[in-house]
Amino acid sequence: MPEPKRRARKDAARNRQAVLDAADALFARSESPEDLTMADIAAAAGVGKGTLFRAFGDRAGLLRALYEARLEPIREAAEAGPPPLGPAAPPQERVPALLDAVLCFKLDNHRLALALEESGSGSPYQAEHYEHWHGLLLSALEQIPGMTDPRFTAHALLAATRADLVERLAGQEGVPRQTLRRQLAGYARRVATADPYASRPD
Numbered sequence: 001m002p003e004p005k006r007r008a009r010k011d012a013a014r015n016r017q018a019v020l021d022a023a024d025a026l027f028a029r030s031e032s033p034e035d036l037t038m039a040d041i042a043a044a045a046g047v048g049k050g051t052l053f054r055a056f057g058d059r060a061g062l063l064r065a066l067y068e069a070r071l072e073p074i075r076e077a078a079e080a081g082p083p084p085l086g087p088a089a090p091p092q093e094r095v096p097a098l099l100d101a102v103l104c105f106k107l108d109n110h111r112l113a114l115a116l117e118e119s120g121s122g123s124p125y126q127a128e129h130y131e132h133w134h135g136l137l138l139s140a141l142e143q144i145p146g147m148t149d150p151r152f153t154a155h156a157l158l159a160a161t162r163a164d165l166v167e168r169l170a171g172q173e174g175v176p177r178q179t180l181r182r183q184l185a186g187y188a189r190r191v192a193t194a195d196p197y198a199s200r201p202d
Contacts, residue, residue, distance in 0.1 A: 070112070095144075160184060
Protein backbone atom coordinates (compact mmCIF):
# COMPACT_ATOMS: atom_id res chain seq x y z
CA MET A 1 0.00 0.00 0.00
CA PRO A 2 1.43 3.43 -0.91
CA GLU A 3 2.64 5.43 2.10
CA PRO A 4 0.18 8.37 1.67
CA LYS A 5 -2.82 5.99 1.73
CA ARG A 6 -1.46 4.13 4.73
CA ARG A 7 -0.91 7.42 6.56
CA ALA A 8 -4.39 8.62 5.64
CA ARG A 9 -5.95 5.45 7.05
CA LYS A 10 -3.95 5.77 10.26
CA ASP A 11 -5.01 9.40 10.59
CA ALA A 12 -8.65 8.47 10.00
CA ALA A 13 -8.49 5.69 12.61
CA ARG A 14 -6.79 8.00 15.10
CA ASN A 15 -9.39 10.74 14.51
CA ARG A 16 -12.23 8.26 14.88
CA GLN A 17 -10.88 7.04 18.21
CA ALA A 18 -10.33 10.62 19.39
CA VAL A 19 -13.94 11.43 18.57
CA LEU A 20 -15.24 8.34 20.39
CA ASP A 21 -13.09 9.14 23.43
CA ALA A 22 -14.27 12.76 23.47
CA ALA A 23 -17.92 11.81 23.03
CA ASP A 24 -17.60 9.19 25.75
CA ALA A 25 -16.21 11.75 28.20
CA LEU A 26 -18.80 14.40 27.31
CA PHE A 27 -21.76 12.04 27.70
CA ALA A 28 -20.38 10.71 30.98
CA ARG A 29 -20.35 14.13 32.64
CA SER A 30 -23.23 15.87 30.89
CA GLU A 31 -26.49 16.38 32.75
CA SER A 32 -28.35 16.84 29.46
CA PRO A 33 -26.79 14.55 26.81
CA GLU A 34 -29.49 15.50 24.31
CA ASP A 35 -28.06 19.02 24.28
CA LEU A 36 -24.60 17.90 23.15
CA THR A 37 -23.99 18.83 19.54
CA MET A 38 -21.63 17.55 16.89
CA ALA A 39 -19.78 20.87 17.22
CA ASP A 40 -19.27 20.25 20.95
CA ILE A 41 -17.86 16.81 20.28
CA ALA A 42 -15.64 17.97 17.41
CA ALA A 43 -14.17 20.73 19.58
CA ALA A 44 -13.48 18.31 22.44
CA ALA A 45 -11.82 15.86 20.03
CA GLY A 46 -9.76 18.54 18.33
CA VAL A 47 -11.12 17.77 14.86
CA GLY A 48 -13.32 19.59 12.38
CA LYS A 49 -17.06 18.98 12.11
CA GLY A 50 -16.50 17.66 8.62
CA THR A 51 -14.36 14.86 10.06
CA LEU A 52 -17.24 13.80 12.30
CA PHE A 53 -19.78 13.75 9.51
CA ARG A 54 -17.46 11.84 7.19
CA ALA A 55 -16.73 9.21 9.84
CA PHE A 56 -20.18 8.79 11.40
CA GLY A 57 -22.73 10.36 9.04
CA ASP A 58 -24.73 12.20 11.69
CA ARG A 59 -25.25 12.46 15.46
CA ALA A 60 -27.25 9.22 15.55
CA GLY A 61 -24.45 7.42 13.74
CA LEU A 62 -21.94 8.70 16.28
CA LEU A 63 -24.17 7.58 19.16
CA ARG A 64 -24.50 4.12 17.63
CA ALA A 65 -20.74 3.81 17.18
CA LEU A 66 -20.08 4.87 20.77
CA TYR A 67 -22.76 2.51 22.05
CA GLU A 68 -21.32 -0.41 20.11
CA ALA A 69 -17.78 0.37 21.32
CA ARG A 70 -18.93 0.30 24.96
CA LEU A 71 -20.97 -2.85 24.37
CA GLU A 72 -18.24 -4.85 22.63
CA PRO A 73 -16.63 -6.41 25.77
CA ILE A 74 -20.03 -7.68 26.93
CA ARG A 75 -20.80 -9.06 23.49
CA GLU A 76 -17.49 -10.93 23.48
CA ALA A 77 -18.23 -12.41 26.92
CA ALA A 78 -21.69 -13.52 25.78
CA GLU A 79 -20.35 -15.10 22.61
CA ALA A 80 -17.25 -16.85 23.93
CA GLY A 81 -16.94 -16.29 27.69
CA PRO A 82 -17.48 -18.70 30.58
CA PRO A 83 -20.83 -19.56 32.16
CA PRO A 84 -23.30 -18.30 33.11
CA LEU A 85 -23.09 -15.69 30.34
CA GLY A 86 -21.20 -17.72 27.76
CA PRO A 87 -22.59 -20.37 25.40
CA ALA A 88 -21.58 -23.37 27.57
CA ALA A 89 -24.05 -22.41 30.31
CA PRO A 90 -27.32 -24.35 30.67
CA PRO A 91 -30.05 -22.31 28.93
CA GLN A 92 -32.07 -21.86 32.14
CA GLU A 93 -29.03 -20.11 33.64
CA ARG A 94 -27.90 -18.31 30.51
CA VAL A 95 -31.20 -16.54 29.81
CA PRO A 96 -31.21 -14.63 33.14
CA ALA A 97 -27.47 -13.95 32.78
CA LEU A 98 -27.91 -12.45 29.30
CA LEU A 99 -30.72 -10.19 30.47
CA ASP A 100 -28.74 -9.15 33.55
CA ALA A 101 -25.83 -8.16 31.31
CA VAL A 102 -28.12 -6.01 29.16
CA LEU A 103 -29.77 -4.43 32.21
CA CYS A 104 -26.44 -3.60 33.87
CA PHE A 105 -25.18 -2.11 30.62
CA LYS A 106 -28.27 0.10 30.37
CA LEU A 107 -27.90 1.17 34.01
CA ASP A 108 -24.21 1.98 33.55
CA ASN A 109 -24.79 3.80 30.25
CA HIS A 110 -28.27 5.20 30.79
CA ARG A 111 -27.55 8.65 29.38
CA LEU A 112 -26.07 7.27 26.18
CA ALA A 113 -28.81 4.66 25.83
CA LEU A 114 -31.52 7.27 26.27
CA ALA A 115 -29.84 9.68 23.88
CA LEU A 116 -29.66 6.93 21.26
CA GLU A 117 -33.30 5.91 21.71
CA GLU A 118 -34.44 9.52 21.58
CA SER A 119 -32.27 10.52 18.63
CA GLY A 120 -34.98 9.86 16.06
CA SER A 121 -32.77 7.27 14.36
CA GLY A 122 -35.60 4.85 13.84
CA SER A 123 -37.00 1.89 15.72
CA PRO A 124 -34.66 0.45 18.38
CA TYR A 125 -35.72 -2.97 17.13
CA GLN A 126 -33.80 -2.31 13.91
CA ALA A 127 -30.52 -1.70 15.72
CA GLU A 128 -27.72 -4.20 15.19
CA HIS A 129 -27.22 -4.73 18.91
CA TYR A 130 -30.92 -5.56 19.38
CA GLU A 131 -30.77 -8.27 16.73
CA HIS A 132 -27.61 -9.61 18.34
CA TRP A 133 -29.13 -9.95 21.83
CA HIS A 134 -32.39 -11.29 20.44
CA GLY A 135 -30.42 -13.96 18.59
CA LEU A 136 -28.51 -14.99 21.71
CA LEU A 137 -31.68 -15.22 23.77
CA LEU A 138 -33.51 -17.08 21.01
CA SER A 139 -30.70 -19.62 20.78
CA ALA A 140 -30.86 -20.27 24.54
CA LEU A 141 -34.65 -20.40 24.69
CA GLU A 142 -34.82 -22.90 21.82
CA GLN A 143 -32.78 -25.32 23.94
CA ILE A 144 -35.33 -25.34 26.77
CA PRO A 145 -37.72 -28.34 26.60
CA GLY A 146 -41.34 -27.31 26.33
CA MET A 147 -40.56 -23.69 25.44
CA THR A 148 -43.31 -22.37 23.17
CA ASP A 149 -42.77 -19.50 20.76
CA PRO A 150 -39.17 -18.71 21.75
CA ARG A 151 -38.90 -15.92 19.17
CA PHE A 152 -41.71 -13.90 20.76
CA THR A 153 -40.44 -14.76 24.23
CA ALA A 154 -37.00 -13.32 23.39
CA HIS A 155 -38.66 -10.07 22.25
CA ALA A 156 -40.78 -9.92 25.41
CA LEU A 157 -37.78 -10.46 27.67
CA LEU A 158 -35.73 -7.76 25.94
CA ALA A 159 -38.64 -5.33 26.26
CA ALA A 160 -38.00 -5.35 30.02
CA THR A 161 -34.56 -3.82 29.39
CA ARG A 162 -35.54 -0.88 27.19
CA ALA A 163 -33.61 2.24 28.19
CA ASP A 164 -36.74 4.32 28.76
CA LEU A 165 -38.23 1.69 31.07
CA VAL A 166 -34.96 1.25 32.95
CA GLU A 167 -34.71 5.02 33.35
CA ARG A 168 -38.27 5.25 34.68
CA LEU A 169 -37.72 2.47 37.21
CA ALA A 170 -34.22 3.39 38.34
CA GLY A 171 -34.51 7.15 37.89
CA GLN A 172 -38.08 8.34 38.39
CA GLU A 173 -39.26 5.58 40.73
CA GLY A 174 -35.94 5.12 42.51
CA VAL A 175 -35.86 1.33 42.39
CA PRO A 176 -32.40 0.23 43.64
CA ARG A 177 -30.06 -1.42 41.17
CA GLN A 178 -29.92 -4.74 43.02
CA THR A 179 -33.71 -4.82 43.31
CA LEU A 180 -34.08 -4.34 39.56
CA ARG A 181 -31.56 -7.07 38.89
CA ARG A 182 -33.28 -9.45 41.29
CA GLN A 183 -36.73 -8.74 39.84
CA LEU A 184 -35.56 -9.21 36.25
CA ALA A 185 -33.72 -12.43 37.16
CA GLY A 186 -36.86 -13.80 38.81
CA TYR A 187 -38.96 -12.91 35.79
CA ALA A 188 -36.44 -14.48 33.41
CA ARG A 189 -36.18 -17.67 35.44
CA ARG A 190 -39.95 -18.09 35.53
CA VAL A 191 -40.11 -17.64 31.77
CA ALA A 192 -37.24 -20.07 31.25
CA THR A 193 -38.84 -22.89 33.23
CA ALA A 194 -41.86 -25.04 32.64
CA ASP A 195 -43.15 -24.04 36.08
CA PRO A 196 -44.65 -20.51 35.89
CA TYR A 197 -44.71 -20.36 39.70
CA ALA A 198 -40.99 -21.03 40.14
CA SER A 199 -39.64 -19.34 43.24
CA ARG A 200 -37.85 -16.04 43.00
CA PRO A 201 -34.09 -15.94 43.54
CA ASP A 202 -32.85 -14.98 46.99
